[in-house]
Amino acid sequence: MKEFDTELGISVTGCNLWYGELQALKNIDMEIAEREITAFIGPSGCGKSTFLKTLNRMNDLVENCRIEGRFIIGGVDIYAKDTDVNLLRKNVGMVFQKPNPFPMSVYDNIAFAPRTFGIKKRSELDEIVEKSLRRASIWDDLKDRLKKSALGLSGGQQQRLCIARALAAEPKILLMDEPTSALDPISTGKIEDLMSELKTELTIVIVTHNMQQATRIADKTAFFYLGELIEYAETETLFTTPKDRRTENYITGRFG
Amino acid sequence: MSIRVKYETELNSVYNKLIAMCRSVETAIERSIDSLITRNDDLAKEVIRDDKRIDGIEHEIEQDCLKILLLEHPVASDFREVSATLKMITDLERIADQAADISELALQFGDERFIKEPTHIKEMAKLAALMVKDSVLSLINKDRELARALDDRDDRVDALFGVIKSDLVALIQKDKNNVDQAILFMMIAKYLERISDHAVNIGEWVEYAITGSHKVG
Numbered sequence A: 001m002k003e004f005d006t007e008l009g010i011s012v013t014g015c016n017l018w019y020g021e022l023q024a025l026k027n028i029d030m031e032i033a034e035r036e037i038t039a040f041i042g043p044s045g046c047g048k049s050t051f052l053k054t055l056n057r058m059n060d061l062v063e064n065c066r067i068e069g070r071f072i073i074g075g076v077d078i079y080a081k082d083t084d085v086n087l088l089r090k091n092v093g094m095v096f097q098k099p100n101p102f103p104m105s106v107y108d109n110i111a112f113a114p115r116t117f118g119i120k121k122r123s124e125l126d127e128i129v130e131k132s133l134r135r136a137s138i139w140d141d142l143k144d145r146l147k148k149s150a151l152g153l154s155g156g157q158q159q160r161l162c163i164a165r166a167l168a169a170e171p172k173i174l175l176m177d178e179p180t181s182a183l184d185p186i187s188t189g190k191i192e193d194l195m196s197e198l199k200t201e202l203t204i205v206i207v208t209h210n211m212q213q214a215t216r217i218a219d220k221t222a223f224f225y226l227g228e229l230i231e232y233a234e235t236e237t238l239f240t241t242p243k244d245r246r247t248e249n250y251i252t253g254r255f256g
Numbered sequence B: 001m002s003i004r005v006k007y008e009t010e011l012n013s014v015y016n017k018l019i020a021m022c023r024s025v026e027t028a029i030e031r032s033i034d035s036l037i038t039r040n041d042d043l044a045k046e047v048i049r050d051d052k053r054i055d056g057i058e059h060e061i062e063q064d065c066l067k068i069l070l071l072e073h074p075v076a077s078d079f080r081e082v083s084a085t086l087k088m089i090t091d092l093e094r095i096a097d098q099a100a101d102i103s104e105l106a107l108q109f110g111d112e113r114f115i116k117e118p119t120h121i122k123e124m125a126k127l128a129a130l131m132v133k134d135s136v137l138s139l140i141n142k143d144r145e146l147a148r149a150l151d152d153r154d155d156r157v158d159a160l161f162g163v164i165k166s167d168l169v170a171l172i173q174k175d176k177n178n179v180d181q182a183i184l185f186m187m188i189a190k191y192l193e194r195i196s197d198h199a200v201n202i203g204e205w206v207e208y209a210i211t212g213s214h215k216v217g
C-alpha cells in the first residue's frame, strides 16, 4: 500500500453497502475535510455505524457484506487490492461505543499498537503510554495501576483507556462511534475537550445521538436517514436552517 | 405527554403572552393619541402607568424564552422562533415606551386650542398600530407575505410624517406663536414614525423565523 499523503481528507463516492439482501447504505457521496470534526447523526439503524466502519474496512469481517464505491483517504484508495489493512487501521483508528479493553494490563493495552508497529525500546514505550494516557485525560487515574488488568476499570475509565490506546497508534484519522454514550458529564466534557485539541493534528469523525454534543464540537454535521445521506453542512447551518424537511423533523424531535 | 407536545405547549404559552403584549402595545398607541385629541389627562397618565406593566410582560416572556433555550435546546425552526420572539419583545417594549412618551407630550398641551386638528397624526397612529398588530400576527401565522408587506406600509407612514412636517413649518411661518405646539406635534409624529420602524424590525425577525435569513437593515 502507498504511504498516506499528508492530506488527511476523506472522499467517498457512490457508496452502496448490502448486508445480504438488506441495503444498509444508498449512494453516498461525501467529502470529509481534514483536521475537522465531522458528526454523523440520525435515527437508530440508519447506517451511521455502517458508514463509519467502511472508512477503515471494519465491514470486511462481516459475512455477506458487499460494498461498492470509491473510498479515498489521504490520497489512497483504501479498497484497492494492494491495500495493507493493518496499515490502514493504524492510520484510521477507531473507538467504539462499548469500551473493548484487551484482557491484559493497562500498560500492555496502550503499548499494543506501538509494539505491533515495531517499537521495542522500553523507555520509548513508557513515553508513549504516558503521553497517550495524558491525552485521554486518564493518566492521573491510572498512573499507579499500569500493571493492573484493564478489565477492572470502571466503564468510563475503560472508554478513556480505549481512546488512549487508539491514540497510541498515532492515527491520522480517528473514527468514534458514540464514544461518550456511557460516560458521565465530566468524563464526556474531557473527551470533548480532547477531540477539540486533537483536531489540530487529526481528522475526527464521530457518531453521536447527542445533538448538543454535535453542536458543541463538530465543524460539520451529516444527517443520515434510511441508509441515505440526507443533509451535510456546517453544524451551525444544519441546526439553525436545515434544508431538508426530514432533517428538520428529526432534529426537532417531530419524528424518530 | 410527549416531549414534542410538551415543547409545543410551552411555545404556545409564550405566543399567548406575546399576543397579549402586542394587544397592550396597540392599545397604548391608540390611547396615547386619544388622550391627545380628547385632552384626557387621566387617559394619558394611564398609558404612562401601563408602560410599567408592559415592561413586566416583556420580562416574563424573556424569562420563558431563556428557559426554553436552556432546557429544551431548540434547533432549526424551533430555535429561530424562540430567538425571533426574544428580539421582537425588545421592539414591542420600545414601542410601549414611545406611546408613553407621546402621552407625556399630550399632557403638555394643557387647555390651549390646537393650532391645527391632528388628523394626520391620528392617521399615522392608526397605520402604525395596525402594523404592530400585523407584525406579531405574521409570526403567529407564519405569514411571510404579511411580514414583508410591512416595509411598504412603513413608506406610507414616512410619507405622512413628511406631510405633517411641512404643514407645521407653514404654520410656524404664519405665526410665531404656533412654535410651542408645532414642536410638540413634531415630536409626536417622530415617535409614531419610529413605532412603524419597530414594526418593520419585527417583520424582519419574522422573516428570519420563517426562512432563516435576516436582513441587516
Ligand SMILES: Nc1ncnc2c1ncn2[C@@H]1O[C@H](COP(=O)(O)OP(=O)(O)OP(=O)(O)O)[C@@H](O)[C@H]1O
Pocket: A019, A022, A024, A042, A043, A044, A045, A046, A047, A048, A049, A050, A051, A062
Ligand atoms: N453485521 C450486520 N449484519 C446484518 N445487518 C446489519 C449488520 N450491522 C448492521 N446491520 C443493519 O444495517 C442497518 C444499519 O445499521 P447501523 O448499525 O449502521 O445503524 P446505526 O445508524 O449505527 O444505528 P444506531 O444508532 O442504533 O447505532 C440496520 O438495519 C442494521 O440492522
Ligand SMILES: [Mg+2]
Pocket: A048, A049, A050, A177, A207
Ligand atoms: Mg451505530
